[in-house]
Amino acid sequence: xxxxxxxxxxxxxxxxxxxxxxxxxxxxxxxxxxxxxxxxxxxxxxxxxxxxxxxxxxxxxxxxxxxxxxxxxxxxxxxxxxxxxxxxxxxxxxxxxxxxxxxxxxxxxxxxxxxxxxxxxxxxxxxxxxxxxxxxxxxxxxxxxxxxxxxxxxxxxxxxxxxxxxxxxxxxxxxxxxxxxxxxxxxxxxxxxxxxxxxxxxxxxxxxxxxxxxxxxxxxxxxxxxxxxxxxxxxxxxxxxxxxxxxxxxxxxxxxxxxxxxxxxxxxxxxxxxxxxxxxxxxxxxxxxxxxxxxxxxxxxxxxxxxxxxxxxxxxxxxxxxxxxxxxxxxxxxxxxxxxxxxxxxxxxxxxxxxxxxxxxxxxxxxxxxxxxxxxxxxxxxxxxxxxxxxxxxxxxxxxx
Amino acid sequence: xxxxxxxxxxxxxxxxxxxxxxxxxxxxxxxxxxxxxxxxxxxxxxxxxxxxxxxxxxxxxxxxxxxxxxxxxxxxxxxxxxxxxxxxxxxxxxxxxxxxxxxxxxxxxxxxxxxxxxxxxxxxxxxxxxxxxxxxxxxxxxxxxxxxxxxxxxxxxxxxxxxxxxxxxxxxxxxxxxxxxxxxxxxxxxxxxxxxxxxxxxxxxxxxxxxxxxxxxxxxxxxxxxxxxxxxxxxxxxxxxxxxxxxxxxxxxxxxxxxxxxxxxxxxxxxxxxxxxxxxxxxxxxxxxxxxxxxxxxxxxxxxxxxxxxxxxxxxxxxxxxxxxxxxxxxxxxxxxxxxxxxxxxxxxxxxxxxxxxxxxxxxxxxxxxxxxxxxxxxxxxxxxxxxxxxxxxxxxxxxxxxxxxxxxxxxxxxxxxxxxxxxxxxxxxxxxxxxxxxxxxxxxxxxxxxxxxxxxxxxxxxxxxx
Numbered sequence: 129x130x131x132x133x134x135x136x137x138x139x140x141x142x143x144x145x146x147x148x149x150x151x152x153x154x155x156x157x158x159x160x161x162x163x164x165x166x167x168x169x170x171x172x173x174x175x176x177x178x179x180x181x182x183x184x185x186x187x188x189x190x191x192x193x194x195x196x197x198x199x200x201x202x203x204x205x206x207x208x209x210x211x212x213x214x215x216x217x218x219x220x221x222x223x224x225x226x227x228x229x230x231x232x233x234x235x236x237x238x239x240x241x242x243x244x245x246x247x248x249x250x251x252x253x254x255x256x257x258x259x260x261x262x263x264x265x266x267x268x269x270x271x272x273x274x275x276x277x278x279x280x281x282x283x284x285x286x287x288x289x290x291x292x293x294x295x296x297x298x299x300x301x302x303x304x305x306x307x308x309x310x311x312x313x314x315x316x317x318x319x320x321x322x323x324x325x326x327x328x329x330x331x332x333x334x335x336x337x338x339x340x341x342x343x344x345x346x347x348x349x350x351x352x353x354x355x356x357x358x359x360x361x362x363x364x365x366x367x368x369x370x371x372x373x374x375x376x377x378x379x380x381x382x383x384x385x386x387x388x389x390x391x392x393x394x395x396x397x398x399x400x401x402x403x404x405x406x407x408x409x410x411x412x413x414x415x416x417x418x419x420x421x422x423x424x425x426x427x428x429x430x431x432x433x434x435x436x437x438x439x440x441x442x443x444x445x446x447x448x449x450x451x452x453x454x455x456x457x458x459x460x461x462x463x464x465x466x467x468x469x470x471x472x473x474x475x476x477x478x479x480x481x482x483x484x485x486x487x488x489x490x491x492x493x494x495x496x497x498x499x500x501x502x503x504x505x506x507x508x509x510x511x512x513x514x515x516x517x518x519x520x521x522x523x524x525x526x527x528x529x
Numbered sequence: 530x531x532x533x534x535x536x537x538x539x540x541x542x543x544x545x546x547x548x549x550x551x552x553x554x555x556x557x558x559x560x561x562x563x564x565x566x567x568x569x570x571x572x573x574x575x576x577x578x579x580x581x582x583x584x585x586x587x588x589x590x591x592x593x594x595x596x597x598x599x600x601x602x603x604x605x606x607x608x609x610x611x612x613x614x615x616x617x618x619x620x621x622x623x624x625x626x627x628x629x630x631x632x633x634x635x636x637x638x639x640x641x642x643x644x645x646x647x648x649x650x651x652x653x654x655x656x657x658x659x660x661x662x663x664x665x666x667x668x669x670x671x672x673x674x675x676x677x678x679x680x681x682x683x684x685x686x687x688x689x690x691x692x693x694x695x696x697x698x699x700x701x702x703x704x705x706x707x708x709x710x711x712x713x714x715x716x717x718x719x720x721x722x723x724x725x726x727x728x729x730x731x732x733x734x735x736x737x738x739x740x741x742x743x744x745x746x747x748x749x750x751x752x753x754x755x756x757x758x759x760x761x762x763x764x765x766x767x768x769x770x771x772x773x774x775x776x777x778x779x780x781x782x783x784x785x786x787x788x789x790x791x792x793x794x795x796x797x798x799x800x801x802x803x804x805x806x807x808x809x810x811x812x813x814x815x816x817x818x819x820x821x822x823x824x825x826x827x828x829x830x831x832x833x834x835x836x837x838x839x840x841x842x843x844x845x846x847x848x849x850x851x852x853x854x855x856x857x858x859x860x861x862x863x864x865x866x867x868x869x870x871x872x873x874x875x876x877x878x879x880x881x882x883x884x885x886x887x888x889x890x891x892x893x894x895x896x897x898x899x900x901x902x903x904x905x906x907x908x909x910x911x912x913x914x915x916x917x918x919x920x921x922x923x924x925x926x927x928x929x930x931x932x933x934x935x936x937x938x939x940x941x942x943x944x945x946x947x948x949x950x951x952x953x954x955x956x957x958x959x960x961x962x963x964x965x966x967x968x969x970x971x972x973x974x975x976x977x978x979x980x981x982x983x984x985x986x987x988x989x990x991x992x993x994x995x996x
Contacts, residue, residue: 250853251853251854252853252926253926256853256854256857256928257857258857261862261865262865262868262869262890264859264861264973264982265861265865265866265869265873265972265982265984266872266873266890266949266972266984267948267949268927268934268936268948268949268950269927269928269929269934269973270924270927270934270936270948271924271926271927273922273924273926274922274924274926274927274934274936275922277922277924278920278921278922278937278938279920281920281921281922281937281961282919282920282938282961284961285920285961285962331923331925332924332925332926333922333923333924333925333926333927333933334922334923334924334933334956336922380896381892381896382896382898384946384947384948385888385889385890385892385896385945385946385947386886386888386896386897386898386945386946387940387944387945387946388898389946390919391919391920391938515938515948
């Protein structure tokens with residue numbers, strides 16, 4: 129039986145660019161921004177990095193298909209750089225690559241870095257691309273909001289929750305993210321909004337209005353990881369933040385084709401988080417996780433994710449949301465940094481951005497939005513569509529906690 | 530489409546059309562064309578006449594979407610017919626539909642003749658008011674027929690009442706009175722007299738008279754000249770449908786047969802580059818015949834549209850700004866299409882021989898989490914199943930010529946799920962658990978290369994079918 133990676137790898141340093149409409153910056157500039165913060169935080173020279181995983185999901189910004197653009201813009205010392213692409217879980221995948229490399233003993237210091245320069249694509253939402261030579265022949269030209277919106281109609285039916293009530297819970301989620309994001313200097317959207325404004329926003333994909341949808345942003349995030357021993361040797365001060373679990377679950381077609389999935393939850397999240405809790409030794413997530421960073425691409429996604437992560441009982445998530453359970457001062461603070469909704473969602477960077485917030489909160493360096501010092505935190509990505517997706521779950525915590 | 534709305538919209542330019550602004554004309558949605566309408570008509574026809582595998586499939590149209598790709602072969606694959614079928618495309622004249630039926634009757638082999646037209650008309654023209662989009666199909670053979678062919682007659686005359694050059698989008702029409710007096714009232718009586726004489730009947734013995742391709746005034750004139758009883762003229766559906774071109778004589782015949790009793794003599798006459806005439810007599814079998822979704826039901830369940838701008842856009846006559854998403858290149862990989870033709874055109878998925886799980890698309894291994902066997906999937910057609918909506922959205926961001934793009938997960942009555950597009954629904958009409966049926970529609974167009982892809986979409990189930 130494999131032992132997993134719990135406490136085998138720690139974060140030596142992290143960096144995150146300011147997210148937003150970064151018209152003035154190229155993808156290379158954004159990479160440099162998060163990278164420089166990360167190596168400064170790690171207290172190392174770039175030549176000490178022995179391998180890197182580079183996350184980039186959309187190629188519209190012309191960074192190309194390889195690891196070359198990261199290696200060249202950061203002037204890395206001719207180390208292996210692997211380009212990773214796994215939809216919205218791309219950033220988390222870079223971290224998994226780096227963590228596994230260190231845990232295996234193949235290298236002492238590895239880097240995960242992700243970027244997306246969405247605003248150069250010219251699209252308001254995510255760029256529209258082909259779904260593949262066969263899929264284009266039959267699948268709807270579905271957009272991300274249209275696909276995730278279906279969580280709502282299925283959830284409403286499966287749990288007998290009136291759509292108006294569900295919309296109120298969704299509005300609470302968006303309101304919360306704006307409240308949280310307003311305190312975050314690196315967040316894309318920093319304006320507070322009213323729940324009424326959320327409910328009255330124009331429809332994007334029923335029942336999702338404009339404010340139910342996350343920001344389309346440029347940004348980059350970076351993590352440098354090593355072993356606990358090496359971290360001590362390199363003089364990393366303060367409590368070390370360890371990776372407790374790193375799990376990915378990929379749809380095998382069941383949700384898309386088999387009748388056993390009712391559309392009201394994300395199957396892969398349930399699979400990935402069960403493995404992650406096992407790997408991290410978590411038995412009571414509500415008690416053990418003081419905070420979570422989840423893939424709130426749309427408000428309804430955050431709601432069903434609360435149930436999928438076991439933070440709410442199935443069919444009870446909307447009640448918990450409305451009761452403030454996931455607010456900044458709630459039992460489990462969710463997306464305290466503003467989430468995808470307000471921090472923004474540059475695909476290749478998002479997973480690392482979530483880990484960045486967990487890292488700050490666990491170390492007690494989150495500034496105005498610092499929670500009572502959490503011991504364990506979880507980051508969650510859901511890439512693709514609810515019926516066709518890649519889910520990544522990363523659990524972090526103080527070393528030995 | 531409400532003609533009143535057309536008249537209102539164009540009156541600034543064509544006030545004379547106000548007099549025609551009554552009733553409705555049929556109009557295709559952007560995902561419909563002659564092929565999709567033909568497939569739907571043929572499905573209804575085959576469902577009403579089961580166990581009659583046609584040996585010949587004829588597709589007649591002057592508006593076939595492909596000038597060189599057999600439209601009848603494409604339709605045959607959508608219908609799931611065997612590939613040893615003889616397929617034939619007919620066109621070149623609005624007489625092609627009835628001429629095709631006469632051809633099938635002359636040969637006698639079990640045949641399916643389907644005619645469809647989506648004729649384009651210029652905004653503000655009389656034709657825009659008069660024409661409609663439609664399709665009709667007739668199954669013929671020699672066993673257990675509901676109507677016996679008594680005689681046929683055709684004449685060939687290059688009388689130019691209208692024409693459309695090979696390069697043109699719209700018909701060019703001659704003066705109506707000249708067409709009536711020098712064309713229709715000279716050509717038709719001769720052919721009608723011929724077919725009645727050939728059958729050994731007389732004008733008084735005709736119970737129902739179907740005239741297609743001519744207007745009301747010409748009809749009266751021809752009836753009088755032929756000594757036919759005006760009261761026996763079948764409603765040409767002008768007020769609810771408009772003239773559907775090659776489909777019209779077959780559509781009116783179908784409508785007539787849906788109402789006829791045994792022993793009735795029916796005359797069908799069409800005017801186009803001469804005349805095409807057919808005389809039929811209904812048999813005892815017609816008493817037990819039940820049409821699937823009869824024309825009177827289709828008319829009764831029709832949906833009025835009063836949005837002229839949308840009508841123009843649906844017919845590619847207004848160029849809307851669909852935004853950056855519409856800039857996508859829609860090139861089709863023909864090799865991938867060919868590999869998946871049965872899946873896509875025929876809507877054929879799989880059924881696992883090991884566990885019985887139904888799935889679309891097939892894939893190399895069974896999707897059932899408890900099975901996942903390789904090589905056990907057998908062909909399973911999905912097109913005639915009933916689906917239930919499991920989730921849905923109305924997507925205003927997705928690109929669609931008829932926004933919002935409505936799609937969602939649909940479960941099938943006997944297993945399987947697919948996320949697919951909905952059609953013929955308006956926003957606000959869908960609910961989870963609602964039943965849907967499946968229709969063959971245009972999935973995507975590639976304007977750069979003139980190709981169009983077809984697939985199946987979930988459509989409302991008529992009240993009669995839901996029971």
